[in-house]
Amino acid sequence: MMDEAAKIAEREHRDHTGSKMGMWFFLITELFFFVGPFLLYAVYRYRYATEFRKASSVLNLPLAAINTVVLLTSSLTMTLSISSVKRGSKRMAAIFLAITAILGVIFMSNKYVEWHEKISHGIYPGSQDLLMIGRGEALFYSLYFFMTGLHGLHVAGGIVLIVVMMVLVIKEEVHQDDVVKLENSGLYWHLVDIIWIYLFPLFYLIS
Amino acid sequence: MNHSEDMKTHGLTYVVVWAVLVVLLLFNMAAGKFFTGLAGLAINISIASLQAVLALSFFMQLKDEKGLLRIIVPLAVVIIMILMGLVFSDVGYR
Amino acid sequence: MDIVRIDSFYDNPGGHGGIRSWLFSTDHKRIGILYLISVLPLFALGVIFGFLMRLELITRGTTIMAAQTYNSLFTFHGVIMLFLFIIPVIPGVFGNFFLPILIGARDMSFPRLNLLSWWVYMAGAFLAILALLTGNGPPDTGWTFYAPYSLRTGTNVSLAVFAVFVLGLSSVLTGINFVTTVHRLRAPGMTWHRIPLFVWTLYATAWVQIFATPIIGVTFLLVIAERLFGIGVFDPAKGGDPILYQHLFWIYSHPAVYIMVLPGLGVISEIIPVFARRTVFGYKAIAYSSLGIAGVGTLVWGHHMFVSGYSYYAGTLFSFFTFLVAIPSAIKVLNWVGSLYKGSIIIDTPFLYALSVIFQFSIGGLTGLMLGALTINVFLHDTYFVVGHFHYIKFGTAGFAFFGGLHYWFPKMFGKMYNKRFANYAWLVLVVGFNTLYFPMFLLGLEGMPRRYYDYLPQFTGLQIISIVGSWILVTGLIMMFGNLIYAFFRGEKAEANPWGGATLEWQITSPPPRENFEKTPLIEYGPYDYRRSRS
Numbered sequence: 001m002m003d004e005a006a007k008i009a010e011r012e013h014r015d016h017t018g019s020k021m022g023m024w025f026f027l028i029t030e031l032f033f034f035v036g037p038f039l040l041y042a043v044y045r046y047r048y049a050t051e052f053r054k055a056s057s058v059l060n061l062p063l064a065a066i067n068t069v070v071l072l073t074s075s076l077t078m079t080l081s082i083s084s085v086k087r088g089s090k091r092m093a094a095i096f097l098a099i100t101a102i103l104g105v106i107f108m109s110n111k112y113v114e115w116h117e118k119i120s121h122g123i124y125p126g127s128q129d130l131l132m133i134g135r136g137e138a139l140f141y142s143l144y145f146f147m148t149g150l151h152g153l154h155v156a157g158g159i160v161l162i163v164v165m166m167v168l169v170i171k172e173e174v175h176q177d178d179v180v181k182l183e184n185s186g187l188y189w190h191l192v193d194i195i196w197i198y199l200f201p202l203f204y205l206i207s
Numbered sequence: 208m209n210h211s212e213d214m215k216t217h218g219l220t221y222v223v224v225w226a227v228l229v230v231l232l233l234f235n236m237a238a239g240k241f242f243t244g245l246a247g248l249a250i251n252i253s254i255a256s257l258q259a260v261l262a263l264s265f266f267m268q269l270k271d272e273k274g275l276l277r278i279i280v281p282l283a284v285v286i287i288m289i290l291m292g293l294v295f296s297d298v299g300y301r
Numbered sequence: 302m303d304i305v306r307i308d309s310f311y312d313n314p315g316g317h318g319g320i321r322s323w324l325f326s327t328d329h330k331r332i333g334i335l336y337l338i339s340v341l342p343l344f345a346l347g348v349i350f351g352f353l354m355r356l357e358l359i360t361r362g363t364t365i366m367a368a369q370t371y372n373s374l375f376t377f378h379g380v381i382m383l384f385l386f387i388i389p390v391i392p393g394v395f396g397n398f399f400l401p402i403l404i405g406a407r408d409m410s411f412p413r414l415n416l417l418s419w420w421v422y423m424a425g426a427f428l429a430i431l432a433l434l435t436g437n438g439p440p441d442t443g444w445t446f447y448a449p450y451s452l453r454t455g456t457n458v459s460l461a462v463f464a465v466f467v468l469g470l471s472s473v474l475t476g477i478n479f480v481t482t483v484h485r486l487r488a489p490g491m492t493w494h495r496i497p498l499f500v501w502t503l504y505a506t507a508w509v510q511i512f513a514t515p516i517i518g519v520t521f522l523l524v525i526a527e528r529l530f531g532i533g534v535f536d537p538a539k540g541g542d543p544i545l546y547q548h549l550f551w552i553y554s555h556p557a558v559y560i561m562v563l564p565g566l567g568v569i570s571e572i573i574p575v576f577a578r579r580t581v582f583g584y585k586a587i588a589y590s591s592l593g594i595a596g597v598g599t600l601v602w603g604h605h606m607f608v609s610g611y612s613y614y615a616g617t618l619f620s621f622f623t624f625l626v627a628i629p630s631a632i633k634v635l636n637w638v639g640s641l642y643k644g645s646i647i648i649d650t651p652f653l654y655a656l657s658v659i660f661q662f663s664i665g666g667l668t669g670l671m672l673g674a675l676t677i678n679v680f681l682h683d684t685y686f687v688v689g690h691f692h693y694i695k696f697g698t699a700g701f702a703f704f705g706g707l708h709y710w711f712p713k714m715f716g717k718m719y720n721k722r723f724a725n726y727a728w729l730v731l732v733v734g735f736n737t738l739y740f741p742m743f744l745l746g747l748e749g750m751p752r753r754y755y756d757y758l759p760q761f762t763g764l765q766i767i768s769i770v771g772s773w774i775l776v777t778g779l780i781m782m783f784g785n786l787i788y789a790f791f792r793g794e795k796a797e798a799n800p801w802g803g804a805t806l807e808w809q810i811t812s813p814p815p816r817e818n819f820e821k822t823p824l825i826e827y828g829p830y831d832y833r834r835s836r837s
Contacts, residue, residue: 018410018485024276025477028283029515035287036519036549040534042291043298043545049244061236068232076225079266083218126531135533135540142532142539146523190266194259200232201251205239275484286512286599293600293618294548300612 016180023184027191030154034195037147041202044139051136056206058123059144060114064204067110068196074103075193078162078186081169088176090169097166100189104159111152115145144203151199154192161185224265231258309716309813327412330814333398334714335419340390341783343426347381348779350374355738355772358765361756368755372441373456375753377433379444380461384468385426387699388557391564392475392510393422395706396503398714400479402807402814403497405488405823410481414474421471428464432457443753445554448535448546452527459528462521469514472560476510479503490825497805497829498587502567505591509556509563513599517553520546544609551602559598562694563591565702566633566662569655572709573637574830575803576652577644581830583636590636593629601626607678616675623673630666634659649801650724654705657732661697665690668743683753686746692739704731704782711786712800716813717793723785731778737771805829 081096533539603619
């Protein structure tokens with residue numbers, strides 16, 4: 001017969017592995033969420049190879065390359081913040097999280113600049129100009145806006161998540177012995193980075 | 208157990224991984240300039256996949272996982288390839 | 302003799318009582334009940350729509366509604382029945398209520414996420430009702446929302462598909478919860494080969510929910526983006542390919558039909574050994590067939606597209622895989638029948654439902670094979686044959702399995718027993734009604750009557766009328782069945798802990814179960830269908 005103490009212990013015991021598993025399953029759903037548009041991209045690039053190349057040349061490669069480095073660096077700082085918590089260094093953890101969030105904001109700003117550039121030149125879904133140019137190019141831009149837009153929404157969500165984690169770290173609700181929430185947030189952030197790792201060459205490096 | 212030492216090594220590992228990722232990015236951009244068509248696409252995807260594997264293994268610590276979590280990403284990739292393959296069995300032939 | 306009264310999960314020890322203790326409960330059993338009471342009115346609405354559709358067809362031409370209304374009715378009949386009833390019902394009601402108990406756990410891995418799943422489901426239901434009642438009226442595209450019509454019609458397509466997107470989120474959260482729970486919370490001694498077969502099906506279903514649902518989520522987002530922002534990925538006028546819409550749609554929606562049917566098959570796997578008083582025949586085969594159906598079922602989606610204009614190679618591949626997926630399905634049927642052999646059969650209401658499921662699933666499965674053959678499909682695609690086939694699976698199998706599960710687990714969930722004789726009569730009326738309604742559809746389809754048609758040629762009148770009369774019998778049966786259960790909920794006799802003599806864990810605790818499920822964590826020493834050892 002289980003006594004009260006054991007019962008309480010069992011209830012209090014947080015299943016860290018289970019929590020991590022749940023997060024991974026959620027990441028798999030995010031992965032398959034992006035698979036749909038990636039599939040469309042694959043088919044349309046196969047069909048409209050030349051138009052895709054032409055449309056891609058109009059995009060702002062340097063800015064996107066910088067954005068890629070920004071995101072890769074933010075993954076590094078995210079990982080380092082987790083290491084800091086595990087080491088018991090609350091200050092460094094919060095600092096790394098702040099940097100991660102700032103890098104995320106920089107990514108979004110660059111994205112805004114990029115989009116603004118395109119839109120002010122008449123390149124946006126449903127625009128008159130898009131109706132004039134070839135269908136292959138129009139499809140490229142449709143996919144470009146949809147996929148980078150969807151990705152951007154995920155980055156925005158991630159930034160909010162990181163700020164929340166920063167608060168929890170400062171309040172010591174995330175600490176050396178209970179770092180799962182932060183690790184799970186890290187997993188999410190890295191996935192967002194990985195999706196960009198694929199988006200970048202597919203949209204910007206078609207020579 | 209000396210946490211600090213372990214973490215320092217770990218911290219350095221992460222920075223090295225980051226550096227490799229950036230270098231791979233530069234390779235990818237260079238490859239994009241020199242290779243066109245299918246070859247270019249294949250190289251781009253391969254390099255991107257290498258970057259993804261590094262991020263998964265080190266940043267997301269998959270190399271330390273065992274059991275279900277270890278195989279779930281490869282499993283997802285296989286499923287995705289099958290889905291693409293079946294769609295292309297249509298798209299490629301009409 | 303009960304000296305000490307064990308509180309059931311319906312009681313509220315201290316704290317707040319009333320509605321709030323239900324709406325904000327993280328107790329998986331309460332959440333199961335919440336799903337039950339929210340799903341049933343939506344099911345009733347779906348039945349009413351179906352009934353009205355049938356009624357319209359009692360005469361050729363206009364009978365009681367305009368063609369546009371008819372199109373919206375069959376669209377919403379599909380949307381409600383699939384996304385608001387069949388996909389959520391068995392996992393949401395029986396899965397939530399019984400999964401932790403069946404594996405000897407106190408609750409799910411993520412109880413709060415579980416509650417969120419239900420809240421998201423309610424949000425999706427609300428959005429769907431909005432799409433039905435407001436703005437430019439309910440969509441008339443069919444539940445399949447095929448492009449380009451879905452991109453161009455003025456009806457509430459965006460709202461409706463967004464509702465399905467939200468419902469998909471609920472499904473995904475449930476799937477994540479179930480997989481994690483089965484991996485992490487099995488009681489000591491409960492190895493993978495000792496978990497009940499219902500758990501195997503919930504597990505396989507949960508994986509499909511995780512992998513497949515996001516794809517339709519993003520596809521519907523693309524449809525919304527196309528309607529609102531004019532991106533042209535599916536619209537041929539803009540260089541898009543409507544067949545790609547079909548691919549993306551069915552990559553989810555085919556596995557979705559396995560989400561619908563697998564848990565129902567799991568319920569039957571639970572019922573049969575209990576009423577045959579013997580262990581199930583081929584436990585491992587049945588268990589792995591669930592994974593097989595889920596796995597191979599992900600590869601067959603193109604069989605909905607044989608006549609869409611896609612390549613012959615794709616058609617051949619999809620037909621091949623479709624035949625392949627019949628194998629694990631057949632294994633289940635054969636093993637159920639094998640489980641009756643040399644059994645000591647007790648014919649009670651749950652068992653009657655199981656028998657009718659075996660019969661109806663066989664018909665549904667065999668007609669599915671017919672449809673999977675390319676040459677036959679050319680003639681039968683989009684005819685009543687298809688309508689008959691999928692209703693035998695979704696209603697005749699999944700639906701009847703749900704009813705069977707209701708009758709099996711009613712005493713456990715509510716602590717009361719229903720009038721079994723009346724329940725058996727209701728079952729008979731249902732079986733007669735169901736088969737009278739749907740079997741003629743195979744004949745109508747073979748004769749060439751197209752589906753989703755508001756009018757028809759004179760030669761189809763006879764069979765249509767038989768089918769419509771079947772619908773009246775069916776509705777009568779539904780009223781009898783639910784009426785009986787509702788009466789029992791209020792006035793039924795108190796039920797014992799184990800009225801059927803089951804050997805799985807839910808029967809070893811009180812009816813209804815206590816809040817924490819088990820006094821102490823059970824130690825599992827033998828399989829779930831070992832009747833040599835059970836006390837009853």
